[in-house]
Amino acid sequence: MNLTLRVWRQKKASEPGRLVDYPARDISPDMSFLEMLDVVNEGLIQQGQEPIAFDSDCREGICGMCSLVINGVPHGGHQATATCQLHMRHFHDGQTITIEPWRAKAFPVVKDCVCDRSSFDRVIQAGGFVSVGTGGTPDANTLPISKKDSDRAMDAAQCIGCGACVAACRNASAMLFVAAKVSHLAQLPQGKVEAADRVQAMVAQMDAEGFGNCSNQSECEAVCPKEISVDFIAQLNREYLKTVIK
Amino acid sequence: MTLDSKIPSGPIAEKWDKHKFDMKLVNPANKRRYSVIVVGSGLAGASAAASLAEMGYKVKCFCYQDSPRRAHSIAAQGGINAAKNYQNDGDSVQRLFYDTVKGGDFRAREANVYRLAQVSANVIDQCVAQGVPFAREYGGLLSNRSFGGALVSRTFYARGQTGQQLLLGAYQALERQIGLGNVQMFPRTEMLDLVVVNGQARGIVVRNLVTGSIESHAADAVVLGTGGYSNVFFLSTNAKNCNTTAIWRAHKKGAYMANPCYTQIHPTCIPQSGDHQSKLTLMSESLRNDGRVWVPKMPGDARAPGDIPETDRDYYLERLYPTYGNLAPRDISSRAAKRVCDEGRGVGPGGRGVYLDFAEAIKRLGEHVVRERYGNLFDMYERITGENPYKAPMRIYPAVHYTMGGLWVDYNLMSNLPGLHVIGEANFSDHGANRLGASALMQGLADGYFVLPYTIGHYFASVKRDPVTIDHPEFKKAEESVRTQINRLLSIRGKRTVLSFHRELGKIMWDECGMARTEASLKKALELIPALRDEFWKNVMVTGEGADFNQALEHAGRVADYFEFAELLCADALHRNESCGGHFREEYQTEEGEAQRDDANFAYVAAWEHKGVGQPAVLHKEPLAFETVHLQQRSYK
Numbered sequence: 001m002n003l004t005l006r007v008w009r010q011k012k013a014s015e016p017g018r019l020v021d022y023p024a025r026d027i028s029p030d031m032s033f034l035e036m037l038d039v040v041n042e043g044l045i046q047q048g049q050e051p052i053a054f055d056s057d058c059r060e061g062i063c064g065m066c067s068l069v070i071n072g073v074p075h076g077g078h079q080a081t082a083t084c085q086l087h088m089r090h091f092h093d094g095q096t097i098t099i100e101p102w103r104a105k106a107f108p109v110v111k112d113c114v115c116d117r118s119s120f121d122r123v124i125q126a127g128g129f130v131s132v133g134t135g136g137t138p139d140a141n142t143l144p145i146s147k148k149d150s151d152r153a154m155d156a157a158q159c160i161g162c163g164a165c166v167a168a169c170r171n172a173s174a175m176l177f178v179a180a181k182v183s184h185l186a187q188l189p190q191g192k193v194e195a196a197d198r199v200q201a202m203v204a205q206m207d208a209e210g211f212g213n214c215s216n217q218s219e220c221e222a223v224c225p226k227e228i229s230v231d232f233i234a235q236l237n238r239e240y241l242k243t244v245i246k
Numbered sequence: 247m248t249l250d251s252k253i254p255s256g257p258i259a260e261k262w263d264k265h266k267f268d269m270k271l272v273n274p275a276n277k278r279r280y281s282v283i284v285v286g287s288g289l290a291g292a293s294a295a296a297s298l299a300e301m302g303y304k305v306k307c308f309c310y311q312d313s314p315r316r317a318h319s320i321a322a323q324g325g326i327n328a329a330k331n332y333q334n335d336g337d338s339v340q341r342l343f344y345d346t347v348k349g350g351d352f353r354a355r356e357a358n359v360y361r362l363a364q365v366s367a368n369v370i371d372q373c374v375a376q377g378v379p380f381a382r383e384y385g386g387l388l389s390n391r392s393f394g395g396a397l398v399s400r401t402f403y404a405r406g407q408t409g410q411q412l413l414l415g416a417y418q419a420l421e422r423q424i425g426l427g428n429v430q431m432f433p434r435t436e437m438l439d440l441v442v443v444n445g446q447a448r449g450i451v452v453r454n455l456v457t458g459s460i461e462s463h464a465a466d467a468v469v470l471g472t473g474g475y476s477n478v479f480f481l482s483t484n485a486k487n488c489n490t491t492a493i494w495r496a497h498k499k500g501a502y503m504a505n506p507c508y509t510q511i512h513p514t515c516i517p518q519s520g521d522h523q524s525k526l527t528l529m530s531e532s533l534r535n536d537g538r539v540w541v542p543k544m545p546g547d548a549r550a551p552g553d554i555p556e557t558d559r560d561y562y563l564e565r566l567y568p569t570y571g572n573l574a575p576r577d578i579s580s581r582a583a584k585r586v587c588d589e590g591r592g593v594g595p596g597g598r599g600v601y602l603d604f605a606e607a608i609k610r611l612g613e614h615v616v617r618e619r620y621g622n623l624f625d626m627y628e629r630i631t632g633e634n635p636y637k638a639p640m641r642i643y644p645a646v647h648y649t650m651g652g653l654w655v656d657y658n659l660m661s662n663l664p665g666l667h668v669i670g671e672a673n674f675s676d677h678g679a680n681r682l683g684a685s686a687l688m689q690g691l692a693d694g695y696f697v698l699p700y701t702i703g704h705y706f707a708s709v710k711r712d713p714v715t716i717d718h719p720e721f722k723k724a725e726e727s728v729r730t731q732i733n734r735l736l737s738i739r740g741k742r743t744v745l746s747f748h749r750e751l752g753k754i755m756w757d758e759c760g761m762a763r764t765e766a767s768l769k770k771a772l773e774l775i776p777a778l779r780d781e782f783w784k785n786v787m788v789t790g791e792g793a794d795f796n797q798a799l800e801h802a803g804r805v806a807d808y809f810e811f812a813e814l815l816c817a818d819a820l821h822r823n824e825s826c827g828g829h830f831r832e833e834y835q836t837e838e839g840e841a842q843r844d845d846a847n848f849a850y851v852a853a854w855e856h857k858g859v860g861q862p863a864v865l866h867k868e869p870l871a872f873e874t875v876h877l878q879q880r881s882y883k
């Protein structure tokens with residue numbers, strides 16, 4: 001099939017960007033979205049033009065490196081699918097596809113469709129861990145954890161840190177990302193010890209990074225490639241309240 | 247130069263304890279004075295950086311992704327081994343050690359493997375303490391499953407995302423140390439050279455991938471945890487940007503490269519669908535716990551799988567290897583798949599595929615149980631192929647997956663260059679000629695949490711170093727050579743893209759040095775590679791500028807290194823006149839088509855010394871002594 005791509009090009013953070021049209025010809029439905037972009041970039045390079053910059057690494061939907069707002073929706077809007085796992089069979093011949101970077105104050109554009117998500121790392125630095133050093137830990141089976149708790153912790157821990165939740169939110173809120181980590185650790189006995197300090201520190205850092213407030217629209221859950229539930233935001237709020245009420 | 251593996255004396259079970267006692271310690275108050283550069287933030291790098299910082303060393307950590315959490319380790323699916331014997335099925339340190347040495351086809355160093363098995367249990371304890379949500383049973387204890395090459399259940403897992411959860415554990419420990427100011431993290435930064443001063447590794451030269459600036463960093467020791475080189479084959483299950491640059495450039499600075507020809511082809515990957523393909527996707531080996539592998543008995547049988555009755559199916563792994571069946575090790579299963587496809591019995595487009603069938607498991611366990619165990623893998627299969635594996639069997643085919651070779655290291659995980667330590671997939675150490683499933687995660691974390699933090703202290707306490715800063719001429723020289731190479735790549739302005747060269751190199755490697763190799767095919771590769779490399783340096787088109795975010799330039803540098811490395815890989819494969827593990831030379835096989843080792847002549851580690859691009863490398867041999875496990879023909883029948 002043949003498509004038209006309308007792509008965000010921006011040389012660097014300090015320069016303005018704009019949408020530029022490129023044809024994408026002879027695209028096979030079996031290609032992944034990023035393979036389609038690879039083909040377009042090959043063509044650009046052969047003409048001596050700079051290829052479209054975009055991030056990707058594992059191309060298996062787990063590293064969280066890929067991003068792209070596709071036709072207005074982060075990751076393109078297919079259930080539980082990151083951009084790298086999106087395939088061209090979901091598009092049709094003659095279609096125009098708009099491709100843009102994540103847009104959020106806390107995710108400044110680096111170039112074209114690449115942005116800087118180091119704010120997420122700093123939120124984790126603030127408290128997204130269990131404070132144990134290497135060594136001296138007890139035998140793993142001395143601490144039984146119910147399958148229910150452990151499964152729920154895993155549901156939250158699956159977050160790939162891609163930032164689609166922020167990109168989808170009209171306030172660019174990072175609540176789902178923060179909630180996933182807070183809930184993962186609060187659900188487990190290992191993480192309970194520091195739960196109060198953790199939630200306070202992570203929320204404070206989230207605010208300091210310039211992420212917006214949550215207004216319960218649940219767009220974040222809808223675009224999350226791991227289908228992390230907004231129930232975890234409720235859990236985050238409970239964990240937070242506990243620390244202010246007492 | 248003689249290769250001293252520094253294996254401690256004494257009985258194998260006591261070596262590590264004895265060595266820990268014999269090693270010199272650094273006074274805790276002095277640790278702040280020692281600086282360590284850790285390149286890589288995968289399981290190996292992140293666990294090492296965090297542990298070293300906790301101990302008090304001053305650490306700088308580097309990765310090319312935008313966050314340390316995205317290292318390729320994140321993609322590991324199936325699980326991590328440990329000799330816990332929680333299932334009471336006869337597992338022990340001794341058995342994990344034995345399985346790993348045998349699985350590696352007797353080409354690994356016994357003492358390292360034994361230590362790995364010993365510390366494996368600590369790794370699980372560490373991860374659980376960090377909050378890694380491993381799968382559990384209803385009673386609240388940890389759950390296990392089986393992986394290829396083992397008859398016990400010793401694999402711990404977190405759904406099909408074990409690598410993700412382990413890496414996030416290590417990443418969080420690392421971020422904690424960054425927050426405390428003990429680690430300085432450099433994401434989107436690529437190491438482009440190793441700096442050696444007075445024979446000691448003293449720093450690195452990097453390129454800031456956002457601004458393009460070339461910078462130097464000096465330290466008392468350098469640790470490489472930069473992963474494997476599967477992408478020399480272009481198509482592999484590795485992440486797109488995995489590369490050999492860090493270890494190759496260290497090799498060019500004097501570090502020996504060991505056993506590069508030991509590459510692993512994984513039997514269960516989604517077959518290639520076209521020329522546009524950018525990577526191959528693994529379907530975790532854990533699927534072989536419940537999936538059955540088969541092809542039609544008759545060549546050219548074009549019926550849909552559901553229309554082929556049991557009597558016309560060949561469950562060839564169960565037939566050939568009744569004891570291990572579908573859990574035969576990777577090298578053996580991959581070659582068996584190739585053989586049935588070569589016989590014309592392969593399925594799917596092009597006949598390069600075999601079925602992995604869950605019909606029986608679904609009948610026995612119910613679809614919900616299969617969904618709970620493998621749901622995310624089934625979903626991934628459907629997203630990529632558009633087919634529903636609950637209804638029809640998956641189609642799978644072998645693909646390059648892991649590389650056992652890497653920089654040579656001694657028992658202390660230090661290379662022949664003093665101060666240069668190598669951990670995780672980047673070193674050659676523990677898996678011999680074939681790695682067993684779920685053992686790479688174990689090794690990466692064992693190296694980073696429980697081995698390197700001890701051995702590096704011994705290096706600091708026992709080897710004298712002069713003070714060195716980045717103003718030393720060796721740093722300036724290295725920076726200059728990095729700049730020269732970048733300018734050269736940008737100035738060619740030829741007609742072909744980097745990707746097209748990478749693809750062609752990969753095809754040569756897969757066709758001539760892939761699942762089966764011959765003297766003739768390797769000699770052919772050794773002619774094709776330098777010719778293509780010459781064309782690359784005359785005709786490649788790299789757009790953009792050096793002082794900018796430039797992905798085409800990044801890729802060009804990596805492919806340039808692959809061109810040089812590929813030649814060494816093939817030369818190593820050509821020199822090894824035997825078959826062992828993942829290295830299968832057609833000339834050397836038994837009547838049944840199994841790998842035929844030549845222990846009399848090849849029971850050694852081949853460590854290569856660089857002599858210049860296009861010049862033959864010089865071979866150094868580390869003889870392998872098997873004192874505990876007796877050399878035997880590997881059998882999984």
Ligand SMILES: Cc1cc2nc3c(=O)[nH]c(=O)nc-3n(C[C@H](O)[C@H](O)[C@H](O)COP(=O)(O)OP(=O)(O)OC[C@H]3O[C@@H](n4cnc5c(N)ncnc54)[C@H](O)[C@@H]3O)c2cc1C
Nearest residue numbers: 286287288289290310319324325437473670671684686687
């Ligand atoms: C799809 C898949 C599934 C797997 N499943 C399993 C499994 O179930 N069980 C198992 O045991 N093993 C599995 N493996 C193997 C295992 O994941 C890897 O061997 C292991 O994770 C490697 O870890 P590492 O820390 O050595 O390197 P990596 O995780 O590859 O990390 C390399 C790091 O080095 C950095 N880096 C590289 N080059 C440079 C440079 N020049 N400059 C700066 N930084 C650099 C990268 O940014 C990255 O941070 C799997 C592998 C694949 C591909």
